[in-house]
Amino acid sequence: MPSRQRKPSSAKPSRRSFLVWAGIAAVLAAVAEAIWVVLSFIRPRPARTQPRDARDAIVVAGPEETFPPGSVTAFPEGKFYLVRLEDGGFLALHRRCTHLGCTVPWDASAQVFACPCHSSAFDIRGAVLNPPAPRPLDHFSVRVENGIVKVDISKPIRRRAFEPSQVRRL
Amino acid sequence: MRRERHAKSTSGIGSRVWRSFVGTLTIPRDDRERARLTLNALLLHFRPARLPVGTLRYTHTFGLGGMSLVLVSMLMLTGVLMMFVYEPSPERAHESVVRIEEGISFGRLVRAVHHWSANFVIIVVVLHLLRVFFTGAFRGSRQFNWIVGLALLACILTSNFTGYLLPWDQLSYWAVTICTGMLSYVPGIGAWLERAIRGGAEIGSATLIIFYALHTTVVPVLLVALMAWHFWRVRKAGGVVVPPGDGHDGEALRRKVVFLPNLLLREVAAGLLLIAFVFVVATFIAAPLGSPANPGMSPNPAKAPWYFLGLQELLLHFHPTVAVLAIPGITVLALLALPYLHYDAELSGRWFLSAKGRRMGIVAAVTAVIVTPLWIVADERVGHANRGLAGAHPFIVQGLAPLVILLAGVALFYRLVKSRYAASRDESVQALFILLFVAFAVLTVTGIWFRGAGMALVWPWEV
Numbered sequence: 001m002p003s004r005q006r007k008p009s010s011a012k013p014s015r016r017s018f019l020v021w022a023g024i025a026a027v028l029a030a031v032a033e034a035i036w037v038v039l040s041f042i043r044p045r046p047a048r049t050q051p052r053d054a055r056d057a058i059v060v061a062g063p064e065e066t067f068p069p070g071s072v073t074a075f076p077e078g079k080f081y082l083v084r085l086e087d088g089g090f091l092a093l094h095r096r097c098t099h100l101g102c103t104v105p106w107d108a109s110a111q112v113f114a115c116p117c118h119s120s121a122f123d124i125r126g127a128v129l130n131p132p133a134p135r136p137l138d139h140f141s142v143r144v145e146n147g148i149v150k151v152d153i154s155k156p157i158r159r160r161a162f163e164p165s166q167v168r169r170l
Numbered sequence: 171m172r173r174e175r176h177a178k179s180t181s182g183i184g185s186r187v188w189r190s191f192v193g194t195l196t197i198p199r200d201d202r203e204r205a206r207l208t209l210n211a212l213l214l215h216f217r218p219a220r221l222p223v224g225t226l227r228y229t230h231t232f233g234l235g236g237m238s239l240v241l242v243s244m245l246m247l248t249g250v251l252m253m254f255v256y257e258p259s260p261e262r263a264h265e266s267v268v269r270i271e272e273g274i275s276f277g278r279l280v281r282a283v284h285h286w287s288a289n290f291v292i293i294v295v296v297l298h299l300l301r302v303f304f305t306g307a308f309r310g311s312r313q314f315n316w317i318v319g320l321a322l323l324a325c326i327l328t329s330n331f332t333g334y335l336l337p338w339d340q341l342s343y344w345a346v347t348i349c350t351g352m353l354s355y356v357p358g359i360g361a362w363l364e365r366a367i368r369g370g371a372e373i374g375s376a377t378l379i380i381f382y383a384l385h386t387t388v389v390p391v392l393l394v395a396l397m398a399w400h401f402w403r404v405r406k407a408g409g410v411v412v413p414p415g416d417g418h419d420g421e422a423l424r425r426k427v428v429f430l431p432n433l434l435l436r437e438v439a440a441g442l443l444l445i446a447f448v449f450v451v452a453t454f455i456a457a458p459l460g461s462p463a464n465p466g467m468s469p470n471p472a473k474a475p476w477y478f479l480g481l482q483e484l485l486l487h488f489h490p491t492v493a494v495l496a497i498p499g500i501t502v503l504a505l506l507a508l509p510y511l512h513y514d515a516e517l518s519g520r521w522f523l524s525a526k527g528r529r530m531g532i533v534a535a536v537t538a539v540i541v542t543p544l545w546i547v548a549d550e551r552v553g554h555a556n557r558g559l560a561g562a563h564p565f566i567v568q569g570l571a572p573l574v575i576l577l578a579g580v581a582l583f584y585r586l587v588k589s590r591y592a593a594s595r596d597e598s599v600q601a602l603f604i605l606l607f608v609a610f611a612v613l614t615v616t617g618i619w620f621r622g623a624g625m626a627l628v629w630p631w632e633v
């Protein structure tokens with residue numbers, strides 16, 4: 001790049017430098033605006049299918065006694081499995097593998113959730129039996145009102161490990 | 171020029187139209203006229219009027235850059251045709267691809283040409299990269315064109331990745347789920363990144379529209395701009411690198427001949443052969459189309475498209491942060507740095523630098539072919555068994571520790587070959603490049619042919 005030629009006898013250096021700075025500021029503002037526009041177009045939007053208000057996010061699973069202890073029931077619309085542990089506690093597990101997001105089927109005979117993609121395996125509580133999955137299956141909060149089991153699917157809850165406090169007991 | 175125009179001003183309208191297009195009235199007869207035609211015509215002025223005869227030899231470039239251009243052009247033509255029918259929404263995408271296949275005459279062929287060109291272009295561009303590397307055509311005035319080339323490679327991979335989702339069948343849905351899921355392991359911004367590229371928590375209509383816009387507009391525009399830049403840099407460097415030759419031989423190789431017809435004819439012939447080849451393949455092997463995407467059921471095994479299987483194989487052996495961030499990041503940085511390293515000698519134009527370079531390359535390739543499968547099998551047998559048991563943090567056991575071992579092994583290899591062969595830095599860097607490239611190729615082959623249900627290791631005939 002050729003070195004910039006400054007006129008030594010410039011009459012009003014302050015006005016010139018002001019215009020230069022104003023010009024640079026205007027260009028920067030234009031760039032920032034352009035980036036803002038682009039970002040607002042590509043920013044994640046709430047999906048159209050996502051429930052809008054809290055009531056839509058509640059899935060009514062059914063009366064508590066329809067789920068025998070040690071059972072796993074799939075709710076495809078809610079994308080979760082309702083698990084009833086041997087001790088009677090409820091746990092709603094997200095069906096999405098925590099490794100890279102495949103859908104995990106429940107293998108009743110082996111009593112595991114076995115991911116078809118990279119062979120992660122989870123036990124009935126969602127805890128990792130076999131990597132590469134780095135953490136247990138996410139879960140949803142479960143409520144039991146008047147013997148009716150309800151699952152709030154608005155937000156999957158992440159967890160480091162299985163804790164008894166995650167289980168909803170009657 | 172002026173005198174010529176004057177003299178021809180009385181000619182008929184046909185010749186005036188021809189002249190307004192190409193600048194000369196007649197089909198050029200001698201080399202001077204041909205050279206002038208090259209300079210004056212828009213499409214040809216990208217090309218040199220004269221070039222050294224040594225660069226014409228087919229085995230010097232194998233015409234790989236030109237083949238990439240032909241394939242990209244075919245992709246654009248067939249892609250635009252499909253845009254008239256394709257509908258980018260989850261409800262209609264698969265159906266509209268079926269319509270292309272079954273409802274439109276030649277639709278199946280057009281889609282197959284798009285499909286096969288997309289797959290071939292990856293192979294051809296990577297071969298072109300290897301050609302450029304092994305003839306040392308990335309030094310001096312060509313340094314920056316290597317960087318432009320890497321940007322082109324990124325565009326080709328993005329095109330393929332975004333195109334893969336468009337048919338919206340089981341394969342594309344789950345491959346894209348897995349590949350975008352990899353992003354979530356980027357430390358800090360991973361979750362945001364994954365949501366941004368999917369346009370939401372899961373693959374859905376937002377993802378499809380984002381991928382469609384990228385695939386049919388953003389990336390093609392970038393490709394065209396970058397290709398123009400790429401070709402201009404080739405011209406600025408004085409054409410492709412000239413093979414060295416000594417004395418009389420060298421003189422003969424550097425002798426200049428005119429572009430038209432010497433190079434143009436060769437290029438057109440090679441291009442037509444390539445087009446014929448793609449059409450033959452596309453006629454006999456249709457582009458696959460599975461059943462429509464079903465978010466409730468992952469197929470088993472769920473594999474990424476073949477060109478990402480090397481990366482997916484890494485995921486089976488390393489903690490995801492290492493597999494999707496550290497190793498690819500180091501690779502990209504190394505590729506970017508390659509032309510700017512300090513080399514001992516400025517060797518350009520000779521395949522594999524020297525006889526010694528060739529021998530070291532063979533050693534490197536053989537090492538990679540032996541060591542990589544051993545690592546894969548050992549990690550599968552030993553690693554899996556005690557992974558769950560180790561009390562330490564998984565990032566250290568499955569990520570940092572194997573990464574350090576890997577880097578140490580690579581550094582050791584570099585040291586060993588360099589001292590064993592008393593090699594120059596050029597030759598040692600080349601050996602290292604070959605080692606890593608072949609290792610990646612072995613990983614890719616493993617992913618394609620040796621991974622069966624549940625991604626377990628199997629023989630190819632059991633897949």
Ligand code: HEM
Pocket residue numbers: 242245246247248249250252253256267281284285287288291325326329330331333334335336337385386387390393457458
């Ligand atoms: C380097 C350039 C390109 C590459 C590598 C590429 C790659 C791909 C791939 C892999 C697919 C999936 C097709 C299949 O096998 O099922 C695809 C589909 C598609 N591409 Fe491209 N493409 C390129 C350029 C374009 C351009 C320029 C357009 C349009 C302007 C386009 C439009 C489409 C459309 C509409 C589909 C959906 C139809 C189908 O799935 O068969 N592509 N592309």
Ligand code: HEM
Pocket residue numbers: 231233234235236238239242295298299302307308312315316317318319320322323326397400404407409410411
């Ligand atoms: C769409 C992709 C690409 C196209 C269409 C393309 C096209 C071309 C063409 C036509 C040439 C002229 C000589 C020849 O045919 O070899 C060339 C040269 C070159 N390409 Fe590419 N290329 C692409 C990708 C790449 C990539 C991925 C790299 C490397 C990272 C690269 C680096 C170079 C360099 C350094 C040269 C100059 C070589 C020399 O002077 O001998 N290109 N390219």
Ligand code: FES
Pocket residue numbers: 097098099100101102115116117118119120132133
């Ligand atoms: S997505 Fe489940 S193991 Fe990889």
